[in-house]
Amino acid sequence: MKLIGSLASPYVRKVRVVLAEKKLDCQFEVENVWAADTVIDKFNPLGKVPSLVMEDGSVMIDSRVIVEYLDTLTPVCKLLPPNGRDRADIKCWEALADGMLDAAVNVRLERTMRPAEQQSAEWMARQMRKVQMSLASLSDKLGEQAYCAGIHYSLADVAVGCALGWLSFRFPEITWRDDHANLARLYDKLSERQSFKDSVPQ
Template identity: 55%
Template sequence: MKLIGSLTSPYVRKVRVVLAEKKLDYRLQVDDVWSKASEVGAANPLGKVPCLVLEGGDAVYDSRVIVEHLDQLSPLGRLIPPPGRERLQVKTWEALADGLLDAAVLARQEATWPGRSDAQRCPAWIERQLGKVSAGLKAMETDLGDKPFCCGNHLSLADIAVGCALAWLEFRFPDLAWRADHPQLARLLDKLAQRPSFVDTQPPQG
């Protein structure tokens, strides 16, 4: 399998962490979707990463679709439960984490995209997106409580999605200081950060 992605995308990192936790072999093709030389469009017409190219050449895209496929490839360390209430909880956590990221990415793009001047940027739009981030963090903190993991006593896709989202906030929004108001989430991230799958997929600094 070949995974097309960037080293800084939290969605790509989610897929890479799942690959590591499942101990699946793959080749990473680093691609910059903002570059004219980007090649991901040949596999994903949306021009987005991550994109997983299977051995037969078929492409799978959107991180949520990819990780569900990967979890089915091996019975080792199941990350998504079978159909039922627990599966619904795990997938809802993933949707919340990804939605938080969607808002944070939009806020960052509005604030930093070089295609706009400072006068063309919209502070109200940025504030609206960061409001979604704040609401997402509050909901996750409440739902996590004092549980060791998002959905109970074992690692699941929910934790991986949340961990990648929180780590990206620290990476791209170091001044957000979310830890002070969300100590349970901080505890979870610190625990996840010690796993080899997270250590080996840290984005490059700078």
């Protein structure tokens, strides 16, 4: 398998962490989707990363689809329950973490891709409110649990950890560590895992 992605993308990081936790061999090919010579369209008509090129040449897109598939390949470090409510709960954690990222990414693109005079302060404020509301919700859901799903490390922790890491990387002015001590404790614990150490955004 070959993973097409960037070193900065939190969605790509999520897949990289899962690959490492599952001990799956996969070539990582760095692609800058914003470069004039990008070839991402060969792999994903949406022009996004990550894309996972399979052994037969077919391509799987979207981080949520990819990590769910990867978890089926080996029983090592199972990250999702087999079915039912517990599985749906984990996927809801992932959806919230990814949705928070979507809002934050929108703000970053507005700031970096549009001239200052064309940027919408109102629209960016709306997106940042989503980020703050999501952080509060993640913190409330986590409570004093050791991990998002309770006592077991799961895909929920991977998704939340990648989202928090990217916020620190791109939005250091967001004081989520001070505002939500339990999320900071979770992220510090996750950061000790080799899979997280090897995929710090850059």
